[in-house]
Amino acid sequence: MKKLVSAVAIACIVVLCFSTSAMSQRQKTIKVGINAPMTGDIPKVGEGSKYAAEMWLEDVTAAGGIEVGGVKYPVELIVEDNESKAESAVTANTKMITQDDVLIIIGPQSSKQAVPAGDVANNYETPMISPWSTNPATTADRPFVFRGCFLDPFQGPVLANFITEEFGFTKAAVLYDVASDYPKGLAEFFKAAWEEKHGEGSVVAYESFTTKDTDFSSQLTKIIRSGAEVLFTPQYYNEVALIVNQAKDLGWDKPIVGSDSWGSAETVELCGEACYGSFFSTHYAAAGAQGATKEFIDRYNEKYGYVPDDVAALTWDSLGLAQAAIEGAGELTGDIKKDRRAVRDALAKVENFEGITGNMTFTEEGDPQKCAVIVKISDTGAYEFYKSICP
Amino acid sequence: MEYFLQNVVNALQWGSFYAVVSIGYSMVYGVLMLFNFAHGDIFMVGTYIGFGIATLLLAMFSAILPPWVIFLLVVVITMCLASLVGVFVEYVGYRPLRGAPRASAAITGLMIGIIFETGNLIILGAQRFSFPALIESVSYNIGGVYFTNVKVLIIVASLILMAALHTFIQKTKWGMAMRAMSYDFLAVPLMGVSINVIAPLTFAIGAGLASVAGVLYGQAYPVLDPYMGIALGWKAFVAAILGGRGSIMGAALAGYLLGFIEIFVAMVFPSTFRDLIAYSIILVILTFRPRGFFGMAHSTRLRL
Known part of the structure; x- marks a missing residue:
């Protein structure tokens, strides 16, 4: 009997935790999901993504948040590990979309995860930018899925x-x-x-x-x-x-x-x-970089002790794109579904975005035209x- | 012809790892009648220990000692430390479950494996390590067949290890105790040989062997990864079954056979079908010889 009581009590606590977090969604924070391989075969890729995202968050927080329609919203990063597995990437996306109510997802990085995870994002009508996935299937026939690199x-x-x-x-x-x-x-x-x-x-x-x-x-x-x-x-x-x-x-x-x-x-x-x-x-060469690219490389190198690889640079650019799209969405209504659609439409309209890996304009499919190095x-x-x- | 010989050399190297690792499965099975599914991960832990020792010794003595002395030191120290890991696994994972159903013991192994993998990930972080080259790799070309001194070392060292183990089991008192235990683990303790001594000893030897295989593996495939033991562990397990459960010689031979099948299937067929064809062949072999090459029929064993 005691066991039963404590089991019920624990169940209640768990349910309470979830429901309070569900209620707090109403508060006006912009949540950005990062779906990255923190463990598994290519953890260095996950690390680069996370570091770039942290640097971006630093900038945004220093600016007081992202301004949409005259209101500044604080930003929160949700980092989910996809273990460099396709099925975990799908789970991570589903979780971020249905439980965390993210406005936009950055990642997954490799096509192995980005192709199946893109399907989830598209079905839930949540904009997703994969910074590093070069396989065409990631964005093909998926209006809500974009990428930050060439194909x-x-x-x-x-x-x-x-x-x-x-x-x-x-x-x-x-x-x-x-x-x-x-x-x-x-x-x-x-x-x-x-x-x-x-x-x-x-x-x-x-x-x-x-x-x-x-x-x-x-x-x-x-x-x-x-x-x-x-x-x-x-x-x-x-x-x-x-x-x-x-x-x-x-x-x-x-x-x-x-x-x-x-x-x-x-x-x-x-x-x-x-x-x-x-x-x-x-996508970019660190040696001999100039301007904003060099600035990013130096800052990253100083902070984390090594020269950022292309994943970090592309993640940085994808977050920049996401920010531009959110800012261009007009206003945030608080209705997450509506807001996601607005962000998606703004993202499709981004023109000549000046990224550190080159200028980007999206095609119909959500693929940028860029140079290879x-x-x-x-x-x-x-x-x-x-x-x-x-x- | 040299194409064929080149693949023989490739297969000998690859088979050596299967052979040495599968012996660990077979020995534990012989004594305890269960497969230690953590063995692949013990191999991984052994490789990491070897990596740590190698890095340490190279930093301290690379100027004073010749490379082969450092190599031997790394092998010996790694072997000792990894044996302790084996004993630890036996003590924590298997001893408390000695009377339990064998399925429970099997999943214990799997769980210990997962603990090792994720523990490694938490302690050492996500980055891959590169196993330092203890012996400068020199490439030779004899009649169009390329091989390196590292390859030769791997093959020779594996054979020496297996010969040493064979002698130990056949010629020493401890070996005799192990053989007796595998014959009947109910009666033998009555003769004053404790299972609580023999079981850890078996685990220690298995883990020691796996860790040497790990050091050699690090020389041939120097990228270390917390999950590196899984695939190799499974395939070595296949070799242990193929060789005949509990048969050490069988496990070693089957390990080499597995290496040869994998390499030669890829030589003849498109490499995409390698594992499909290779493991179908093994399935066929097992259909005709369900007890493997050297496995005894269960009825000849007293305890089953």
């Missing part, structure tokens, strides 16, 4: 063209993770672009593995045997380190080219000298600006 159908051909022009190669190999949306999508776009240029069968090895694999010796042996002149591997930093080192050990001495997922500060740290001299496409990893392990390629 893989753009990035794939950019890399294929770059390799062709830079090295004059005609035979390429691809090694990618078949279980993850981003590498899989990009590998396909690269292959299509490459074969269009050099003919059917010019991708001489098209090898895959699954997430969590650490041994790629079999695939790499196959790639080396295929006679490929360049290896393209659109993987994340933890896998890049393993792939590049194993390739060198197996006798691969030709160029290795990556994509924007290489852009993390950890790539070189984990990979070491084996990665020096490699190229990858990305080719970065070379220098002999000291720094990310050097090599070339800028615009659509």
Whole structure:
């Protein structure tokens, strides 16, 4: 009996907690949700997102909040961990939308989570900006979902063209993770672009593995045997380190080219000298940045002790976009559904937003048109600006 | 031909890890009749311990001692510390449940595994660590087959470990006690051999082996991750079953076989189908040999 009483009491307390938090929603705070991989495969990405968001919040708080229709609203960040899992990203979005009543969501970062989570946001009619997801499916046919970066159908051909022009190669190999949306999508776009240029069968090895694999010796042996002149591997930093080192050990001495997922500060740290001299496409290059970009980099570096990677910069820009949209929404009625729609409409109308990763105007689909940057990893392990390629 | 040989070398390296880790499963099964599902995570903890020791020793002695001495020191110290982890797991997770249904003991292992993973994440944070190279990697090319001294080291060290374990179990008193225990754990305690000594010993050896595998793994695949033990643990578990439950030799051989199947399936078929085909093959093998290669029929064991 005692047990029953205490169980009921606990249940009551839990219910009370939830209902009070539900009631406090009425108070006029703007809630911004961050859906980021704080744990799991790519926690560094989550960390960058969180730090950028904290810096943004600092600025907003210092300004007394976001001004909408002449009223200043304080801002609150809700950070949810998606564990770099698709299903957790969906849960995190659902929770932030239905329980926390966020006005807008920033994230998730990688396409693996952004594609399914975007569906949730769109169904609940909540605006969402994925700063880093380059897979087209994230925003396709989803009026409420936007992104802060270029797309893989753009990035794939950019890399294929770059390799062709830079090295004059005609035979390429691809090694990618078949279980993850981003590498899989990009590998396909690269292959299509490459074969269009050099003919059917010019991708001489098209090898895959699954997430969590650490041994790629079999695939790499196959790639080396295929006679490929360049290896393209659109993987994340933890896998890049393993792939590049194993390739060198197996006798691969030709160029290795990556994509924007290489852009993390950890790539070189984990990979070491084996990665020096490699190229990858990305959203911005920290070395040699100027103006607002440099300001952001310096401030971030001072605060957190390392140069921000592209995720942090894109998150910063996405939050800027969100802020511009909220400010442009006219007024906040307090009816969250109505406000979300107003913010979404304002976001679609944002024109020539000056971000630190380039100027942005959204297309119909909610995708910005931006330039890609080719970065070379220098002999000291720094990310050097090599070339800028615009659509 | 060199393509084939290259893949043999690849498979030997990859299979070594399965072999050494699966022995840990098999030994515990032999003595306690249950699978320690925390073993993959014990491997992970062992790797992190090795990482810590390696970083420490490199910082202190890299100027004084030659690399191979440091390597040996790292292996020995890691092994000792990881053995303690094994004993701890036995003491906290399995001993209180000795009389409990085996399913309870199985989930204990899973829970300890999760505790290790998330505990690691909380203590060390989310960033990945890079295992320092204890031995400068040198690449050789013999007749078109590429291998590094690290690869050779991994294969040789694994074989030495397994040979040492085999001798220990066959030739020493402790080994005899373990074998006796696996024969009948009700009667043997009556002869003055306590299960509370043999069980921790088994866990200690299993964890020690896994941690050496972890140090070697760190040399070959230097990116450390709190969840690195899960996939390897599962596959090593498969090897333990395939080898025959409780059979150490079987587990080792099956570990290598698993490595070969994985590598060669990817060599012949598109790599997308690697695990699908590899594990279908194993399913077929188990259909024809349900007790694995060296597993005894249950009726020949006294206690079942």
